Amino acid sequence: MFRLLKIWCAVLVVGGLALPAAAVLKFSNSYYSSRNKERSVRSSTSLIILHTTETSSTGSALRKLRDNGECNYFICPNGVVYRIIDHRRVAFHAGRSMWQGKTNLDNHSVGIEAGGFHNKPLTRAQYQALAELIGELKYIYKIPDHCVLTHSQVAYGVPNKWHKRSHRGRKRCGMLLARPEIRALLNLKSRPLVDPDVKAGRLVVGDVYLANVLYGSPSQKQQAVSYINAPDSNLISSGRSAWDIARDGYNASTTTYVFPNGTKKQGHQIADFRFLPSGTRVVVGAEVDNPAEHYQTIGQQGKAQDIAGAEVLLNSTIYVYPNGVYKRGHQLTATDVLKLPYGTKVLLGYDVGGPISTAKLPSQICGGQWKSADTYFLIAGALMPGNQIDDKKIPSGAMIFYKK
Ligand SMILES: [Zn+2]
Known part of the structure; x- marks a missing residue:
């Protein structure tokens, strides 16, 4: 070595x-x-x-x-x-x-x-x-x-x-x-x-x-440093949101919200983060530092606009419909986006490669990235992460979505 x-x-x-x-x-x-x-x-x-x-x-x-x-x-x-x-x-x-x-x-x-x-x-x-x-x-x-x-x-x-x-x-x-x-x-x-x-x-x-x-x-x-080190820095206030405290762990199951009356909820159990009472304590649990970026699902994580924000119509936003058809943001209109069905999966910041064939292997499309946990193959209408796929079983015609 x-x-x-x-x-x-x-x-x-x-x-x-x-x-x-x-x-x-x-x-x-x-x-x-x-x-x-x-x-x-x-x-x-x-x-x-x-x-x-x-x-x-x-x-x-x-x-x-x-x-x-x-x-x-x-x-x-x-x-x-x-x-x-x-x-x-x-x-x-x-x-x-x-x-x-x-x-x-x-x-x-x-x-x-x-x-x-x-x-x-x-x-x-x-x-x-x-x-x-x-x-x-x-x-x-x-x-x-x-x-x-x-x-x-x-x-x-x-x-x-x-x-x-x-x-x-x-x-x-x-x-x-x-x-x-x-x-x-x-x-x-x-x-x-x-x-x-x-x-x-x-x-x-x-x-x-x-x-x-x-x-x-x-x-x-x-x-900024003294603010971050302040002893009450995990308390929600008018100037400090759940995002300020927990960053992208705000809605994670490992983040606990302790309300002023002592009751608790986990991040994934909270529907509206705007109305958390002042004085709510946010305890950010040990989480995977770098979880793979997974897709989000319309209905589960909100509407397309909630998930994709200003990137809703970009070509780097990929929508995979429940029937397995996929569209890129720039192929849709603002009206189409409103009608995306419940269960549509949304990938943000992705590129599309494929279809896979013997002349176009996943590694030729995106190098070693093809087997990452955040690369997805569209096989028989379902998204399969790259780290869970057997490279000998990727069917010809499969599409590959990889982070740009
Ligand atoms: Zn880190």
Whole structure:
């Protein structure tokens, strides 16, 4: 197996001027994922993406990351670096993501999870290990400092109850690691000063506080960080919605709403998030950091407009009718959209390939992405996720829907 370069310390000794010797990284393979064999080797690597696990339980974080193959490395609070997915292979860590117009960044990045929280400092041992690991990866892949990003910088969400447009701010994962003083600890000397996708109009800001932490003036940054760390920051108020607190976990079954009278409901049991009483406490449970983006269903998750917002008529919005026929948004009129039948499945931000034939294999259409959990095959009127399909049983004529 290819190992990270061991000559790194030697690289630091330049012309007889010995810089402080970097400690040797301590690696462990004890949580190496069995999913390595099913993950393709990336054809390009232009980013390093940093995450925080949002749990203090190292054991449960490691098991989840290993079982789902959700990162390339995990850095323990004691500084030990666990190899999860070979750094050359695709790990499912970024989910729906965009940077400079490029999407599906799992295919272009190494993902590093740090055991800890997006708004709390990591340990010194973690910063040291992160700095060294990032240094090695930058060297191997020729990645400049400003291409080392946090998940919160690259994750984006499709329209939902809170936002009519695709937006930045789906996650705050890794947020503090984007702050200049932390980047200095990681030996990162340059950073993005603006969000390129917001600037270009591809996305809107979906989390003002996150945007201020990442790109605001020094006073905006300070204000935002103190706001996030405030002890009552999980209480709903006139200025703080369920979205502000739980992000895209607002309607998850793992998010609990404790009302002022003490009664509780889970996110998926709440019909209207606009009328939650002030003082409702939102407890965001441990959730899969990067669940596969699944389709939504008209009737279950609302009307087409609730699901697709401003993207309702785009060609990247795919509607799969209950009878198995599919249409792209631009093939429909606003009136057609109102008449979409109950049970129509809606895929947002997707491209269409196919039909599959011996001359047009799934891998030729979208590379290794064909077997992702968020790629779907339309077979006999049903949508089958790529990670559950036997490649020898994909019938000729099947269509494939994959994230752009
Ligand atoms: Zn993350």
